[in-house]
Amino acid sequence: MGIPGSGLAKGLAVTLRTMTRKSHTAQYPDAQPELPPRTRGVIGLFEENCTVCMLCARECPDWCIYIDSHKETVPPAAPGGRERSRNVLDRFAIDFALCMYCGICIEVCPFDALFWSPEFEYAEEDIRDLTHERDKLREWMWTVPAPPALDPRAEEPKEIGAARKAADKLAAAEAAAAAEATQAETERASDTSDGPNGTNASDGPSASSGADRPNRTDGSDGNGAAT
Numbered sequence: 001m002g003i004p005g006s007g008l009a010k011g012l013a014v015t016l017r018t019m020t021r022k023s024h025t026a027q028y029p030d031a032q033p034e035l036p037p038r039t040r041g042v043i044g045l046f047e048e049n050c051t052v053c054m055l056c057a058r059e060c061p062d063w064c065i066y067i068d069s070h071k072e073t074v075p076p077a078a079p080g081g082r083e084r085s086r087n088v089l090d091r092f093a094i095d096f097a098l099c100m101y102c103g104i105c106i107e108v109c110p111f112d113a114l115f116w117s118p119e120f121e122y123a124e125e126d127i128r129d130l131t132h133e134r135d136k137l138r139e140w141m142w143t144v145p146a147p148p149a150l151d152p153r154a155e156e157p158k159e160i161g162a163a164r165k166a167a168d169k170l171a172a173a174e175a176a177a178a179a180e181a182t183q184a185e186t187e188r189a190s191d192t193s194d195g196p197n198g199t200n201a202s203d204g205p206s207a208s209s210g211a212d213r214p215n216r217t218d219g220s221d222g223n224g225a226a227t
Contacts, residue, residue, distance in 0.1 A: 043117070047134060
């Protein structure tokens with residue numbers, strides 16, 4: 001058991017040490033604070049990545065995300081194909097008067113459409129103005145910091161590795177096709193120079209001369225007729 005009053009003495013000692021130190025006051029708003037890059041200030045929307053899957057709105061514990069959409073029919077990409085339907089975003093709004101900045105919506109988004117921004121100066125005199133529509137959320141995207149650089153000793157992400165393998169495979173296929181085309185062109189040129197039968201034109205069948213004919217001693221010609 002400790003000495004009675006030791007806790008009070010330790011607390012007073014900390015207070016006395018703090019009182020003797022020079023205070024550092026941040027002159028806000030003249031001097032902006034240096035916030036860490038992962039500060040949870042406001043949420044930005046990258047609308048092009050949103051597929052209206054509604055995961056963020058369903059997982060939000062405060063139900064402060066409002067999404068409206070409609071379906072459109074997309075014509076087939078090729079003749080004879082089937083038409084497809086897709087969701088088109090009409091409204092995406094976040095009520096920051098209800099938001100508790102838990103970040104669940106950003107974590108569950110499968111297409112990276114929501115991002116944290118360190119901006120925090122968006123106070124309003126009217127609470128209704130704290131509901132940011134998609135145009136305002138898109139403006140916050142310009143304040144989202146760049147992602148940190150990867151550790152050079154870290155493993156390569158699976159997505160980049162798969163993309164590199166696919167690119168190498170495509171390059172190898174193109175190189176093989178180019179080699180086959182070059183070989184076929186070489187063979188075609190060789191066949192053209194050798195003639196249709198694969199022999200030179202000067203090597204055709206030669207007519208037999210009179211010197212090559214057998215001499216007849218029986219007084220008949222070559223056809224067996226007597227002269």
